[in-house]
Amino acid sequence: MTSLFTLSGQTALVTGASRGLGQAIAKALAAAGAKVLCACSNSGGAAATVDAILANGGQAQELVADLSNEQAVRDLAAAALAAGPVQILVNCGGTIFRAPAHEFPMSEWHKVIAVNLDAAFLLSQLLGAEMIKRQSGKIINIASMLSYSGGITVPAYTASKHAIAGVTKALANEWAQHNIQVNAIAPGYFRTDNTAALQADAQRNAAILGRIPAGRWGEPEDLAGAAVFLASAASEYVNGHVLAVDGGWLAR
Incomplete structure (x- = not known):
């Protein structure tokens, strides 16, 4: 049964691997045997992740x-392919900007959509x-x-995450016939930089x-566990699914 979850001999590209969720996913895939290409926005940004995996x-x-x-995204794809066949892609890199919808800067809208949706x-x-x-x-x-609700003061982020769920299903529809499984993970409320403002707000927290x-x-x-499952042979017949890892948030 353990062999269902092994990633030995495979290469994974993980964006947003410098910290938070991306870093944890990169470490998990490496622990399961994959060679992990840790993508980040600045040189040296993923050094801690790489060092931890190597250690x-x-x-x-x-x-x-x-x-x-x-x-830059096209160049990243080329660099990843040059490092060897990429069997696993994890689109984790993301950004968020908070502002009331009637004041939301279009420059920030375009940036959030470009990072969270276009790059993926x-x-x-x-x-x-x-x-x-x-x-x-x-x-x-x-x-x-x-991806399920609207949020407050994060219209671009919400739009991008609704779209990611849709793109996941669209690609799964086209590529399942090629033995490519396309799925998504919907994290609940996690302790990351993106949720720092919520954690600091006593009422919202x-x-x-x-x-x-x-x-x-x-x-x-x-x-x-969710990342290794969806990256491994254990999920061969799982396609177009958005897996919530939320401590039960959606069930409440």
Whole structure:
């Protein structure tokens, strides 16, 4: 049974691998045997992730790309493919901007959409084309609780995460016939930089905790099992699914 979850001999590209959820996912895939290409926005940004993987006997290297820049994303795909066939793609890199909708700057709207949605689609397209040739591959997109609801003062982020859920299903519809599984993980409320403002707001923090049946915020490591499952042979017949890892938030 353990062999269902092994990633030995496979290469994974994980964006947003410098910290938080991306870092935890990168470590989990490496622990399962994958060589992990840790993408980040600034040189040296993923050094801690790479070092941790290497220290545990895994394989990892850093790749750098500004996900808001289309050419940089194309270059990232080329660099990943040059490092070897990429069997697993995890689109985790993301950004958020908070402002009331009637004051939301269009420059920030475009940046959030470019990073959270455009880059994920383009990487899926470029690496997916190679997966189609091999008739095998795994793509995991990172969705959100805001793939289901509207949120407050984060219209661009919400739009991008609704779209990620839709793109996941659209790609699954086209690529399942090529033995490519395209799925998403929707994290609940996790302790990351993106939720720092919510954690610091006593009223919002209490309201969030009050709705989570597990009674706590998620920790990045709580995504490890879901990521390995969706990247492994254990999920060969799972396609177009958005897996909530939320401590029961959606069930409340």
